[in-house]
Amino acid sequence: SRLFYDVxxxxxxxxVVGTPPLRVVLGNASGVAVEYNGHSKPIAKLSRxxxxxxxxxxxxxxxxxxxxxxxxx
Numbered sequence: 001s002r003l004f005y006d007v008x009x010x011x012x013x014x015x016v017v018g019t020p021p022l023r024v025v026l027g028n029a030s031g032v033a034v035e036y037n038g039h040s041k042p043i044a045k046l047s048r049x050x051x052x053x054x055x056x057x058x059x060x061x062x063x064x065x066x067x068x069x070x071x072x073x
Contacts, residue, residue: 008032022057023066029053036061 003016010031016022026032026043028051034041041063046053054066 020057020059020061023054024057025052025054025066027052034063036063 003018003022004014006014008014024034029043029047030051032043034043036057039061041057043053043055043063046055046063046065048054055063056066057063
């Protein structure tokens with residue numbers, strides 16, 4: 001099920017609670033910091049040429065590139 005769907009405002013913090021695996025889709029990844037269970041998770045290397053990023057957080061807490069989906073579903 002979808003845990004969060006919105007356009008985040010600059011300098012805002014969004015906290016999402018869910019059971020992994022979690023799929024994350026960001027439209028402007030350059031302005032985002034990701035933290036999972038108190039640990040920073042780098043996502044810059046996963047960024048696409050348009051600045052978006054799609055990744056999953058595994059049950060082990062690892063960030064892995066996700067296969068792109070057209071509608072974010």
